Amino acid sequence: MNDTVKTPGPHPLWPNLTAPQDQGRDDTCAVSAHGVRVRFADGRELLDGSSGLWNTNIGYGNEAIADAAAEALREASYLSVFRYENVYARRAAEALVEAAGPDHYGRVLFSTSGGAANDLVMKVARHYHALREEPRRKVVVGLRGSYHGLTFGSFALTGDDLGQQLYGVDQRFVRHVAPNDPAELNTLMARQGAQIAAVVVEPVLGSGAVPLTEEYLAELLRLRREHGFLLVADEVATGFGRTGSLFASQQWAEQPDLLVSSKGLTNGTSAAAVVLASHQVAQAFTDAGAMLTHGETQAGTPVTCAAITATLDEMRRLDAVALGRRLAERLDTELDALVAGHPRVAATTGLGCFRSVRLCDPDGTPFPQDQVHALVRAIRDAGAIVHPGVHGIQLFPALTYTDAELTELLAAVTAGLDLHLARTAAPAAEALA
Numbered sequence: 001m002n003d004t005v006k007t008p009g010p011h012p013l014w015p016n017l018t019a020p021q022d023q024g025r026d027d028t029c030a031v032s033a034h035g036v037r038v039r040f041a042d043g044r045e046l047l048d049g050s051s052g053l054w055n056t057n058i059g060y061g062n063e064a065i066a067d068a069a070a071e072a073l074r075e076a077s078y079l080s081v082f083r084y085e086n087v088y089a090r091r092a093a094e095a096l097v098e099a100a101g102p103d104h105y106g107r108v109l110f111s112t113s114g115g116a117a118n119d120l121v122m123k124v125a126r127h128y129h130a131l132r133e134e135p136r137r138k139v140v141v142g143l144r145g146s147y148h149g150l151t152f153g154s155f156a157l158t159g160d161d162l163g164q165q166l167y168g169v170d171q172r173f174v175r176h177v178a179p180n181d182p183a184e185l186n187t188l189m190a191r192q193g194a195q196i197a198a199v200v201v202e203p204v205l206g207s208g209a210v211p212l213t214e215e216y217l218a219e220l221l222r223l224r225r226e227h228g229f230l231l232v233a234d235e236v237a238t239g240f241g242r243t244g245s246l247f248a249s250q251q252w253a254e255q256p257d258l259l260v261s262s263k264g265l266t267n268g269t270s271a272a273a274v275v276l277a278s279h280q281v282a283q284a285f286t287d288a289g290a291m292l293t294h295g296e297t298q299a300g301t302p303v304t305c306a307a308i309t310a311t312l313d314e315m316r317r318l319d320a321v322a323l324g325r326r327l328a329e330r331l332d333t334e335l336d337a338l339v340a341g342h343p344r345v346a347a348t349t350g351l352g353c354f355r356s357v358r359l360c361d362p363d364g365t366p367f368p369q370d371q372v373h374a375l376v377r378a379i380r381d382a383g384a385i386v387h388p389g390v391h392g393i394q395l396f397p398a399l400t401y402t403d404a405e406l407t408e409l410l411a412a413v414t415a416g417l418d419l420h421l422a423r424t425a426a427p428a429a430e431a432l433a
Helices: 063-075 087-100 114-131 152-157 182-195 214-227 279-288 302-318 320-341 369-381 403-432
Strands: 030-034 037-040 045-048 105-111 139-143 174-177 196-201 230-234 258-261 273-278 345-351 354-359 387-389 392-395
Touching (some): 045 403, 063 302, 087 105, 087 273, 087 302, 114 139, 114 152, 114 196, 114 230, 114 258, 114 273, 114 279, 174 182, 182 196, 182 214, 214 230, 273 279, 320 345, 320 354, 369 387, 369 392
Parallel strands (some): 139 174, 230 258
Antiparallel strands (some): 030 037, 345 354
């Protein structure tokens, strides 16, 4: 007989990026979601100001996407693009190329997440240059403050310090430069231009919602022509209407060589990502008869590809990109009013429906980063879901938000901020008493 006494412990679920003391809570355990609201195990229903993890650009529970995924599961269950092809993947690839621009893009590689897709990007770039008899081009350049994922390749490329040294991430062939700083980029190119395989940029840096300036983009494009590296647009977060066009890079003067998409790609319904390759990049492999060494068991399956195709159809039916532009105009006005009207709101950053709210202390110094999670919790208590940002919070409303829902979101943000300030002020007052 085992006499060992079992003590209560955490739930078997080990959630990502959640401190042990915050695990197992019913107020953060979601049970359902519809439209732009999420219901939790404690019975509360909250307005989602983050579109899931910036995934559900046209809201939760879209029936057309659900029906397409269900039909694919019934008719095909599992089919892969690993040494085989399937018609669902062919259809999705055709639809994506048509949406992104068939004059420039020619092929689509399927993956399962933004992080894995960025690993794939690094392989494609290095292999491409090897085919062009430039095998020394192995360095991949990212931006400081960027986020590209947490798999080992993308973790190396991510420009925030998130413990890369702790986990032994290999960054020997990765460099980082400051965003919107042409001088630093030029210095790196002068020193290592012949070794650089690719420069990977987010059109809007995800962590701080910092858009790349037109001047910086122009210099990136000029340097690409001069040095011959591949330019990669990581549109995991900015894609599918988030910044005013289907893909943010469609507004660039010249298109990137590789484009990464995930998140809104299936409206958040599947673990799916893609890399769109330009005709030039794809042709190098075709001409050489070269096989790219990459494969993921769950990439390009019928259910994910059916969801991709249905999402594109629904984006068109709803005219979701135009809806997002209209919502962004209202966001401009409301966020400007928030900055002007609240003494602790210092600024807003971002573009379209991809925003951050930067806060400050009474003396004007940036809001302490170690208080951001408590602020997020206070906003949740006030009725809305938001995610942490740099010295504040991030706002990613669904493109389909109504005016009333946007008003409700900003009211919850304001109420949550005031609630957090009251909570932090009380212990300080007690200490002085």
